[in-house]
Amino acid sequence: MKEALDGVVRPVLALENQYADGDALAAHHHERGQLLYGASGAVMVRTVQGTWVMPPQRGIWIPPGVVHEVRMLGEVRTYSLYLEPEASARMPTRCEVVGITRFMRSLMCEAVELSASYDLDGRAGALMTLIQYEMKQLSVLPLSLPIPAHDLLAKRCRDFLGNPSPHDTIDQWSDALGVSRHTFTRLFRRETGMSLAAWRQQACLIVALPRLIAGERVTSVALELGYDNPAAFTTMFKRVLGTSPRNYLSLRKLEESF
Structure with a gap:
């Protein structure tokens, strides 16, 4: 090239x-x-x-x-x-x-x-x-996921991408980094421009989307990511991309036909 x-x-x-x-x-x-x-x-x-x-x-x-x-x-x-x-x-x-x-x-x-x-x-x-x-x-x-420049926080974020969960909490992350909840919250927003909840949601979407495009069922992807049920995953998906996984994938196939 x-x-x-x-x-x-x-x-x-x-x-x-x-x-x-x-x-x-x-x-x-x-x-x-x-x-x-x-x-x-x-x-x-x-x-x-x-x-x-x-x-x-x-x-x-x-x-x-x-x-x-x-x-x-x-x-x-x-x-x-x-x-x-x-x-x-x-x-x-x-x-x-x-x-x-x-x-x-x-x-x-x-x-x-x-x-x-x-x-x-x-x-x-x-x-x-x-x-x-x-x-x-x-x-x-909205299909990007910022990674912090802070070394320890960046490692934690990359580890999360390898094993994402919608249930990770601020307390778990702050304890892992050995800082207070307040310090962690301020650090995370400064490094990513997002709250942990918003970043975690985006990370789950980034991991899920290629699997859905490859043909995996919504239920399987949702449960393997740790969502309690497919409805909770669909709610997150709609919040970020404005439509359900099923509609999103149907629209993508329609676009490919043109």
Whole structure:
């Protein structure tokens, strides 16, 4: 991929890639900003700042210079747009999962067919200019999970991702870190921008979503995550994503058919 970008002077470049289930890209970074769109399969992106899950038919913005690891969940076909740093300056300064409109999908499918040395003054150049305008209109989705910079707290958060539970309490976490409840609450919010309850909920969603997309039953996922019943899990899911797991997955399949 890097070789395809080296030496090409264009504000936007587009590439298409295919990956097998479980494929992983080791920690790396790009001089350009990247909008990664998954036409199929789900993708998990990790940086020192957090974890992001990109469901199928969604995208993730990765700013220039951000070191990130990528893991494929299912067979994944991606389209990527790479923006020069100057063009990236008008985009978010942190990773964000974003919605991809039908129009944007069409533009990206057209873009990957272009030569890397496309004519800036012709149709191709106009297409890439339009893409830059459309990128700024993409809506941010609540599919990120910040990881603290504080070493002990970061370890606790990563351990939680390996064994999430909706019942963890502030007292359990503060005791594990050897600090008072008040100190922990203040530290956690300062490091993540969230309360522990909100972060814990988001973490459960980040873990559950790839499994649901892979076809696991809502009941199985909910109970294995430690929810008392599927209804409690569904309530959490609706609170974050605005709809039930069943409706969310049905909508995703409908989008894939277009």
